[in-house]
Amino acid sequence: MTTTRVRPARPDLPARHVPSRRPRPRRRSAGTVVAVVAVAAALGWAATGALDAVRGSDRGDAPLAAATPSPPAATGLDPELERRFDAARAAADADGVELSLTSGWRTATEQQRLVDAALERYGSAQEAHRWVLPPETSEHVAGLAIDVGPTDGALWLEQHGAEFGLCRTYANELWHFEAATEPGGTCPPMHDDASHGWG
Ligand SMILES: [Zn+2]
Known part of the structure; x- marks a missing residue:
């Protein structure tokens, strides 16, 4: 071989x-x-x-x-409100203004804690009710309200919010906004404070 x-x-x-x-x-x-x-x-x-x-x-x-589908709102906010705020924040950023969420959705328990704290702080129900609503009527508990900051950002949003359908709704709270009109619409007159929501 x-x-x-x-x-x-x-x-x-x-x-x-x-x-x-x-x-x-x-x-x-x-x-x-x-x-x-x-x-x-x-x-x-x-x-x-x-x-x-x-x-x-x-x-x-x-x-x-x-x-790309939007992820589920882990924030507890109404998805439309969240979309509008995201758009407004991007526009503020483009203007060089910081705009951030300081408080959004709250649980009923958290809201009740705020009510109790306001009662303690202001010493009278009448005054406390101007600043905080009960869980049953709070737009925050419903996921329909946002508080924003810092102050410059809140002022920017008051000026431009209607373009995105976001309105400041309380005369005594420059930070509180709700989706109270359609994007490009006109915001309704503000409430003086939150006391109307106590019935
Ligand atoms: Zn608020």
Whole structure:
């Protein structure tokens, strides 16, 4: 039986001159990335955000953003109120004004605690009722009100809120806003204070 030996391809070259068997990974992988991106685009992966993840998502793609479903409101706020506030906050940010949520949805227990604290602070129910509503009628407990800050942000929102359907609703609380009109609408007259909500 004869053993067939495999001969080197180029036995005339010294070992150090044998061409490297390593491919040229840099050029090949660049081509692969281009191909993957092209294929992803062709398959419509952009709609899922996969292409955005490849490219980075700093281009402000409105269609992509619109295609991404809103997550459930973990804040307890009414989703429409939350959408309006998010839009207003972005516009304030573009104006160089900080606008943040200082209080949104509250549980009935939290609201009752605020009522008790106000009674203690003001010493009279009449005065306390100007500042805080009972859990049964509080718009915060219903997820329909937001308190915003800091003061500059609240003043910005009072000036621009109607564009987003957000209205300041109490004359004695410059921080309290509700979705009291349609975006672009006119805000209703403010209540003097919260006392009307105590019946
Ligand atoms: Zn409030």
